[in-house]
Amino acid sequence: MKINLSEAKKLQQLKGWGTSACWWSQYCADEKTQDEIAELLYGDSGLKLNIYRYNVGGGTDPENFRVKDPWRRTESFMAYDRETEETSWDFSRDKNAVEVMKKCLALGNIDTLVLFANSPHYSQTSTGQASGSLLYHTCNIPKSKYKAFVDYFLDVTEHFLNEGFPVDYISPINEPQWKWGGSFVWQEGCHYETEEVVEILHLFAEEIIRRKLPVKLYAPESGEFLGKTPEYFEAMLADEAIMKVLGVFAFHSYHSDNKPEVRYEFYDKLVKPNPNIRFDMSEWCELPNKSHTKNFKGALITARLIGQDIVFTGSESWTSWVAVNGIALKDDGFDYSDALMSASPDFSKWYINERYYGFAHYSKYIPVGSFALDIGLRPTEDNNSFNISAFKTPDGETVLVVVNEGEGRSFELDGNFSEMKIIESTKDKKLDEIYCGEFKSSVESSESSILTIVLR
Numbered sequence: 001m002k003i004n005l006s007e008a009k010k011l012q013q014l015k016g017w018g019t020s021a022c023w024w025s026q027y028c029a030d031e032k033t034q035d036e037i038a039e040l041l042y043g044d045s046g047l048k049l050n051i052y053r054y055n056v057g058g059g060t061d062p063e064n065f066r067v068k069d070p071w072r073r074t075e076s077f078m079a080y081d082r083e084t085e086e087t088s089w090d091f092s093r094d095k096n097a098v099e100v101m102k103k104c105l106a107l108g109n110i111d112t113l114v115l116f117a118n119s120p121h122y123s124q125t126s127t128g129q130a131s132g133s134l135l136y137h138t139c140n141i142p143k144s145k146y147k148a149f150v151d152y153f154l155d156v157t158e159h160f161l162n163e164g165f166p167v168d169y170i171s172p173i174n175e176p177q178w179k180w181g182g183s184f185v186w187q188e189g190c191h192y193e194t195e196e197v198v199e200i201l202h203l204f205a206e207e208i209i210r211r212k213l214p215v216k217l218y219a220p221e222s223g224e225f226l227g228k229t230p231e232y233f234e235a236m237l238a239d240e241a242i243m244k245v246l247g248v249f250a251f252h253s254y255h256s257d258n259k260p261e262v263r264y265e266f267y268d269k270l271v272k273p274n275p276n277i278r279f280d281m282s283e284w285c286e287l288p289n290k291s292h293t294k295n296f297k298g299a300l301i302t303a304r305l306i307g308q309d310i311v312f313t314g315s316e317s318w319t320s321w322v323a324v325n326g327i328a329l330k331d332d333g334f335d336y337s338d339a340l341m342s343a344s345p346d347f348s349k350w351y352i353n354e355r356y357y358g359f360a361h362y363s364k365y366i367p368v369g370s371f372a373l374d375i376g377l378r379p380t381e382d383n384n385s386f387n388i389s390a391f392k393t394p395d396g397e398t399v400l401v402v403v404n405e406g407e408g409r410s411f412e413l414d415g416n417f418s419e420m421k422i423i424e425s426t427k428d429k430k431l432d433e434i435y436c437g438e439f440k441s442s443v444e445s446s447e448s449s450i451l452t453i454v455l456r
Contacts, residue, residue, distance in 0.1 A: 003375055005398055005415035005455070008390055011372040014310070015317040016112065017363040018051025019340065020283070023071045024324035025100040026057075033347050034096075038103040040341070040352065041323050042110060047340075047356070047363045051112040051319055053171075053282070054101055056156050057094065058119035058130025058188050065122075067131050071326050071345070072187040074130070077156055080123040087123065091159060105165070111368065112317075114218055114282075115157055116171035118188035120149040130188040132181020140181060140190045143199075150203045157215060169216050169247050171282075172204055173197060175223035176232070194228065198235045198242070205241040216247025221282060223252050225266040225313070233270055248316075249277055253284040253309050257301060260379045263312040271314035278316050281309045285321040285338040286355070292334035293342055293353035296427040296448060297405075302358030303450045304403045307389030308379070311372050320359060324350065357425045361401050361452045364431075365423070369394040386445075402443075402451040410444050419456040424449055 019041060028034055040046040057074020060067075063082070067073050075094045080087050104110060119130035124145040126133060133140040141149060153172050160167050173190075176197050180189035192200065197220050208215060220236070222229040229251060236242050236249070249270075256262040271279050284305060291298030306318050325339035327349070335342050340359065343350035373390040385406040391399045398415070422435040426449045445451055 002412040002414055003388060003390075003400075005373075005375065005390065005413060009374040010392065011311065011374055012314050012316055014366065014368060014370045014372065014391070015278075015280070016050040016368040017047065017359070018049050018053060018112065018317065018319035019323040020053040020055065020116075020319070020321060021097060021100060022053070022055040022322050023074075024322060024339070024343065025097040026075060026094055027071060027096065027345065028100055028324070028343075028347050029096050030347060033350065034100050034103050037324065037341065037350075038100065038107060040356075042104040042107045044107075044109070047360055048109055049363055050109050050368055051114065051317055052101065052104055052110050053114045053116055053319065054097070056115050056117045056153060058117065058125075059122050060130070061122050061128055064128045065131070066129060066185045067187060069186065069326075074188065076121055077159070078121055078123075078152060080121070085123075089155075101165070112169070113165060113167050114169045114171055115153075115160065115167055116174060116218070116221070117153060118174045119190045120145070121152050124149050124152065125190070127181070129185075131185035132189045132191065134181060136179035136182035137191050138181065139192050139196050146200055146203055149200070150207050154204070154207055154211065154213065157213065158211070161214070167215055169218035170204070171218040171221055171250065173200065173219055174221045175252065176220055177228040178223055194231050194235050197232055198239055201236065201242050202239055205239075205245045208245050209241070217242065217245050218248045218250050218280070218282070219246065221250045221252065224255050225251065225253070225262050229266070230269055247278065248280045250280050250282040253281050253305060254287050257286065257305060258384060259381055260308055260312060260384060261381060263308055264378075267313050279314055280317045280319070281313065281315040282317075282319045283321050284309070284318075287338070289336050289338045291355070292330075292332075292336050293351075294334065296354050296425075298353065298355040299358035299425060299450065300403055300405050300448060302355040303361055303401060304384075304387050304405065306359065306362050307387055307401055307403065311374065311389045318362070357430050358450060360431060361423070361425065361450050365452050365454060366391045366399050367393060370399070373398075396456075398455040400451070400453040400455070402445050402453065404445040404447065404449050404451075406447070408445060408447045410442055413441050413443060413453075413455070415455065417455045421454040423452040423454075426450075
C-alpha cells in the first residue's frame with residue numbers, strides 16, 4: 001500500500017477534542033485526585049483536551065426517584081419545595097463538579113465550554129423524575145413547562161457567565177430519539193418527537209436572543225448518524241430563530257462501530273450540502289462495550305472510530321462520552337467501564353483504561369486548527385481492520401494515525417519530507433517513541449498496534 005500525501009485533499013479544520021464531566025466529577029472530592037485527573041485530561045502532559053462538557057443535572061427528588069446508581073443521580077442548583085411548589089437557588093450545590101471544572105480550566109487549554117442536560121429539572125417533568133416518562137418514547141415534559149425549562153437552564157448559564165466561566169454553547173436536549181423511561185431507568189433522559197425538539201429549541205433561541213446571551217445552541221445531540229437525525233436536521237433548518245443561534249449541529253457516533261458506510265451516507269446527506277454549518281461528534285463510547293479496560297482492543301476501536309468520525313463525516317471536533325466511569329466488574333473478573341478512566345465510588349481507587357491511549361494518539365499530536373486530509377482510503381464493513389487518517393497541523397506538520405487491528409504489515413509514504421517521528425502503542429507499549437530521524441518511506445505497522453507518525 002502506498003499513501004500519496006503530496007496529493008492529499010484538505011478537508012475541514014478541526015476545533016478540537018473533548019470529554020464529559022458527567023456523573024463522575026460530582027463524586028471526585030479529593031483535591032490531589034482532582035489535580036491528577038485534570039492533568040491527565042486537560043494538561044500539557046496528558047490528553048491536552050480543549051472541549052469541556054459540564055452536565056447541568058436535572059436533580060433528584062429524594063422522595064421520588066427510580067435511578068438506583070448514585071453516580072447516575074445528579075444534584076441541581078435549583079431547590080424545589082414539593083409542598084409549596086416553590087423553587088430557590090443554591091449555587092453551593094454540585095461543588096465537586098464545579099471544582100473539577102475550575103481545575104481543568106486553570107490548566108489553560110480549554111477554549112470551548114458546553115453546558116448540557118440529559119433532562120429538564122425533575123420539578124418540570126410529568127413524572128417528577130429526571131429519568132424519563134413512565135411510558136417509552138413519550139416526552140416527559142408537558143408543554144406548559146417548556147418555558148420554565150428554558151428559563152431554568154438559561155438562569156444557570158447566566159450564573160456561570162457571571163462567575164467568569166467562558167460558556168460558549170448550551171445543549172438542552174440529549175439523544176431525543178431513544179425511548180427513555182418506561183419500566184426500567186438507569187440514568188437521566190427525556191424523549192422528544194421531532195416537533196417537540198424544534199418547539200423547545202425555538203423557545204431557547206428566542207430567549208437567548210432576548211437576553212442577548214453570548215452563547216450558541218449545541219443541538220440536538222442526536223444519538224446516531226441516520227435514523228431520525230436527517231429529520232431533526234431538516235426541521236431545525238426550517239426554523240429561522242433556531243438557525244440564528246445554532247452554533248453546532250451535534251450528533252453521536254453510536255450503533256455503527258463497524259459500519260464506515262454509514263458515515264459516508266451521513267456526510268453526503270447532511271454535511272456536504274451544508275458547508276456553512278458546523279457539525280461535531282459530541283459523544284461516543286464502545287456500545288455495547290465488549291472490551292474490558294485492560295484489553296488493548298478498546299484502544300484500537302477508539303482510535304479507529306476517531307479517525308473515521310473526523311475524516312468521513314466532516315466533524316470538526318470529537319468528544320468521548322465520559323472521562324471517568326465506575327468500575328464495572330463482570331463474572332470474568334475484568335472491569336467493563338466504558339470511560340477513559342475507571343474509579344471506585346469514592347475515588348479511593350482509580351486508574352487509566354486502555355482506550356485512553358487510543359484517544360491520546362490524536363489529541364496529543366493534532367492541535368486545534370489542524371485540517372483533516374483525504375488520502376483516498378475508504379474502508380468498508382468487510383475491510384475495516386487497517387485504517388490510516390491524516391492531518392495537516394497549523395505549523396505545517398503532516399500527522400498520520402495508523403490503526404492496525406490485524407496482522408503486522410508495511411506501507412509506503414510518498415511525499416516531500418525530511419524528518420519523521422513515530423509513536424507506537426500496543427498491549428505492551430504506551431505512546432513509546434520508536435523512531436525519530438530522517439524521513440523513510442517504508443513504515444512497519446506491527447500486529448494490533450496504533451502509530452502516530454509526525455512528518456516534517
